[in-house]
Amino acid sequence: MNPIAALYRLQEIDTTWDKIRRRILQLQKFSGGSPELVRARERVQAVDAELQKTRKEQQDAEMESASLSERIIESDKLLMGGQVRSPKELEALQSNLESMRRHKGGLDDRSVEAMVKADEIARRLAEQSKELNSQESEWQAKEQAIEEELVKRKKEYLYLKTLREQAIATIEGKLLEQYEYLRGRKNGVAVAKLDNDTCTACHMQVPVGVIAHVRQGDGLVSCTACGRILFAE
Ligand SMILES: [Zn+2]
Numbered sequence: 001m002n003p004i005a006a007l008y009r010l011q012e013i014d015t016t017w018d019k020i021r022r023r024i025l026q027l028q029k030f031s032g033g034s035p036e037l038v039r040a041r042e043r044v045q046a047v048d049a050e051l052q053k054t055r056k057e058q059q060d061a062e063m064e065s066a067s068l069s070e071r072i073i074e075s076d077k078l079l080m081g082g083q084v085r086s087p088k089e090l091e092a093l094q095s096n097l098e099s100m101r102r103h104k105g106g107l108d109d110r111s112v113e114a115m116v117k118a119d120e121i122a123r124r125l126a127e128q129s130k131e132l133n134s135q136e137s138e139w140q141a142k143e144q145a146i147e148e149e150l151v152k153r154k155k156e157y158l159y160l161k162t163l164r165e166q167a168i169a170t171i172e173g174k175l176l177e178q179y180e181y182l183r184g185r186k187n188g189v190a191v192a193k194l195d196n197d198t199c200t201a202c203h204m205q206v207p208v209g210v211i212a213h214v215r216q217g218d219g220l221v222s223c224t225a226c227g228r229i230l231f232a233e
Contacts (some may be wrong), residue, residue, distance in 0.1 A: 003172060007179055008191045008231045010167045013138040015188065017160040020153050027150045037139050040132045047128055051121045056162040058114035072100050076180065182228060192228040202226035 001009070030037065075097045084090055168176065182190035192201035194214055199206055204225035206214075213221045214230045221230050 001170070003175055004217060004220070004229060004231050005233075006167065006193065007175060010164070010171065010179065011189070011191045013160055013164050014183070015169055017157070017164060018188065020157050020160065024150065024153050024157060027146050027153065031143070031146055031150065032099050033139055034142075037129065037135050040135055041130070043085070044125070044128050044132050047121060047125045051118060051125055054114050054118040054121055057210065058111050058118060061107045061111035061114060065104050065111060068100055068104045068107065070102065073099065111171060164229070178220065178229070186226065186228055190229060191231050192223055192226070194230055194232045199223040199228065199230065201228050206230065 033041070069132070075093060078084060079090070079093050079097065085094060171179075179190045186201070189201050192199045194200070194206065194211065195210055197205055202223060202225050204223070206223060206225075210221060210224060210230070212231075213219075214232045217232070222228065223230050
């Protein structure tokens with residue numbers, strides 16, 4: 001194989017290799033779930049956390065209210081029992097009792113409020129969980145296809161890597177450097193095929209003298225317009 005043909009073959013391998021690499025990255029990005037699914041999962045988690053927090057608030061208010069109830073009953077007994085006689089003490093007891101009753105009233109309000117709020121959140125959570133479940137099962141079917149394609153693409157990737165190593169082994173170092181240099185600067189196309197008298201990469205006409213050189217295949221000939229290495233079959 002002449003060196004330019006070998007270079008052209010290398011470019012075909014590299015182009016396919018790049019495509020597969022991009023596809024693998026794309027597939028890997030999706031393998032944890034689509035962005036919508038990830039967002040839906042996060043939403044359900046957030047609503048669930050909100051529900052737990054609201055239920056905890058309700059429980060705390062209920063517990064505090066229950067313990068206040070006991071203290072109110074005790075104070076009531078004390079007040080009604082007749083053991084406390086000093087007007088000052090009685091007044092303090094009475095005032096404390098009223099304050100506890102007010103506080104308990106506030107706690108009971110909070111508890112009811114939290115309960116109503118928790119019910120509303122639980123309804124929302126049930127709705128969103130149902131939606132998420134259907135998204136998850138839809139995803140499972142897609143995920144299998146993605147996993148299967150990933151396995152296939154990884155195999156292709158490795159196969160092309162081997163092909164590339166074999167192709168490179170036959171190409172002279174200087175030529176390879178020129179190829180890499182051009183590929184990096186010319187949108188991944190270092191070697192351009194001649195189509196009659198036109199460069200297929202930049203679509204400019206190539207001078208007759210240059211074409212003759214390319215056809216002889218006796219070394220590196222550049223397109224006078226775009227600088228790519230010209231190749232004639
Ligand atoms: Zn050109």
